[in-house]
Amino acid sequence: MTKVLQNVQMVNEQGELQIVNITMVDGKITEIGQNVTVAGAEVIEGNGLVVAPGFVDVHTHLREPGFEHKETIATGSASAAKGGFTTICAMPNTKPVPDSVENMQLINGLIKESAAIRVLPYGSLTRDISGEVRTNIEELKAHGAVAFSDDGVGIQLASTMYEQMKDAAQHDVVVVAHCEDNSLIYDGVMHEGKRNKELGLPGIPSICESVQIARDVLLAEAAGARYHVCHVSTKESVRAVRDAKAAGIRVTAEVCPHHLLLEEMDIPADDANWKMNPPLRGIDDKDSLHAALLDGTIDCIATDHAPHTVEEKCCGMVGAPFGIVGFETAFPLLYTQFVETGKWTLKQLIDWMSVKAAQIFDLPYGTLEVGASADMILIDLNKEQTIDAEGFVSKGRNTPFNGWTAKGWPILTIFEGNIVYQEVE
Ligand SMILES: [Zn+2]
Structure with missing residues (x-):
């Protein structure tokens, strides 16, 4: 089944942000572009957020x-x-x-x-x-x-x-x-x-x-x-x-x-x-x-x-x-x-x-390109949140950063084409 992550901002080689859609089939990226659409594909709406590998x-x-x-x-x-x-x-x-x-x-x-x-x-x-x-x-x-x-x-x-x-x-x-x-x-x-x-x-x-x-x-x-x-x-x-x-x-x-x-x-x-x-x-x-x-x-x-x-x-x-x-x-x-x-x-x-x-380590991961594994994340650069160790998914609470406020939170993680983490509001 084809999936489309649409309306996301990707950082290009020059470091500029570009709005694109990214299509995925069988866990691989098949297309990246501004006018990429696929009829009948499952759509994941990116809301103009930044996409990263x-x-x-x-x-x-x-x-x-x-x-x-x-x-x-x-x-x-x-x-x-x-x-x-x-x-x-x-x-x-x-x-x-x-x-x-x-x-x-x-x-x-x-x-x-x-x-x-x-x-x-x-x-x-x-x-x-x-x-x-x-x-x-x-x-x-x-x-x-x-x-x-x-x-x-x-x-x-x-x-x-x-x-x-x-x-x-x-x-x-x-x-x-x-x-x-x-x-x-x-x-x-x-x-x-x-x-x-x-x-x-x-x-x-x-x-x-x-x-x-x-x-x-x-x-x-x-x-x-x-x-x-x-x-x-x-x-x-x-x-x-x-x-x-x-x-x-x-x-x-x-x-x-x-x-x-x-x-x-x-x-x-x-x-x-x-x-x-x-x-x-x-x-x-x-x-x-x-x-x-x-x-x-x-x-x-x-x-x-x-x-x-x-x-x-x-x-x-x-x-x-x-x-x-x-x-x-x-x-x-x-x-x-x-x-x-x-x-x-x-x-x-x-x-x-x-x-x-x-x-x-010669690993073929960590890039957003056609043919690569469909591993990508959406980041909300404007979302600001205070770190609360009690809310960690990890069993560990051992951090010196508890109570720090930070922006730029990953809110969606796609691994091999499947959503493995999604922030719940
Ligand atoms: Zn060590």
């Missing part, structure tokens, strides 16, 4: 299997759909870890059963993400691993990283790294800077992240591997990635919305809803992340959606797990803070959240 999030935690009290594939993917995402990559710190064919098949089965959108699982780089025994990259790739990571922990041994990078290069998959040298964490719960001293809390120095990135880009060069850095947070990390790119090393990088929006001095108190890894850094670090996005050193934006229970986050930073939720607030916050204020264009933000992310 469904967002692509290459860094998410869905917690299932193993931690269903925090989130499930069903609730996490529904939360993503509400935030405008249609493709998300799920990190492997689940129980069991996708480190064997058997575990990969288990996770693929769960995704097939309950995902509202496209969920692409990572395979782990080591067994049980313990950094010790290497996984079989060829086998896991054959069973659907989109890329490889031990996210949640850094790979401590250079030789383990190097050997896996060589295998990844041979099978043309990307190694994705949470960079953290365990000998430099010092039991920290926030950035080692000014604010942690005021609050009397142990700090994680910037070098904890940046030294491992510096090591890894050299390993990637030697291995000929494609290497992607998760959640870059420090100015030294930015410099390491920038220098590596200039040297022709195949490195890409992502940044999270919270690191673009917040810095350490914004942390109001010893409140675990402000605890994430990497932590909120200094103002100089935040500024360098913005510069890096604009000059292409950082390739895309990823949420690092990391739900935890209210009980886990209730009682200060020291005992709480790291992480905050991100799907349902990412676009409106970034739009309001950086597009409405004229720092970025709408096209830049949409690209960083869709096609630029997809390109890192």
Whole structure:
């Protein structure tokens, strides 16, 4: 059956808004144009709102299997759909870890059963993400691993990283790294800077992240591997990635919305809803992340959606797990803070959240063009709303942005031609 999303404003290559209709058949886009109409088609009225490709999030935690009290594939993917995402990559710190064919098949089965959108699982780089025994990259790739990571922990041994990078290069998959040298964490719960001293809390120095990135880009060069850095947070990390790119090393990088929006001095108190890894850094670090996005050193934006229970986050930073939720607030916050204020264009933000992310992993998603999967969202740029964590579709309530007001809310999400989220007035 043919469907038409009609009367929507699409951002063209020049960044201008153009009114178009978009037709879809069997989950694919078949036509985009000003005079496209199809007799008898099912019409979805766009009311002149902005259409964008469904967002692509290459860094998410869905917690299932193993931690269903925090989130499930069903609730996490529904939360993503509400935030405008249609493709998300799920990190492997689940129980069991996708480190064997058997575990990969288990996770693929769960995704097939309950995902509202496209969920692409990572395979782990080591067994049980313990950094010790290497996984079989060829086998896991054959069973659907989109890329490889031990996210949640850094790979401590250079030789383990190097050997896996060589295998990844041979099978043309990307190694994705949470960079953290365990000998430099010092039991920290926030950035080692000014604010942690005021609050009397142990700090994680910037070098904890940046030294491992510096090591890894050299390993990637030697291995000929494609290497992607998760959640870059420090100015030294930015410099390491920038220098590596200039040297022709195949490195890409992502940044999270919270690191673009917040810095350490914004942390109001010893409140675990402000605890994430990497932590909120200094103002100089935040500024360098913005510069890096604009000059292409950082390739895309990823949420690092990391739900935890209210009980886990209730009682200060020291005992709480790291992480905050991100799907349902990412676009409106970034739009309001950086597009409405004229720092970025709408096209830049949409690209960083869709096609630029997809390109890192050669995913054919995140674009609005004929022949592409009919994954698209409608955004009401004028709709203003206060963030209320109690209203999240995610099981997680752990956000530092509760009570913030933002504009630019996704109100309709179409995945493979079907509506998977629609705002109810
Ligand atoms: Zn991480």
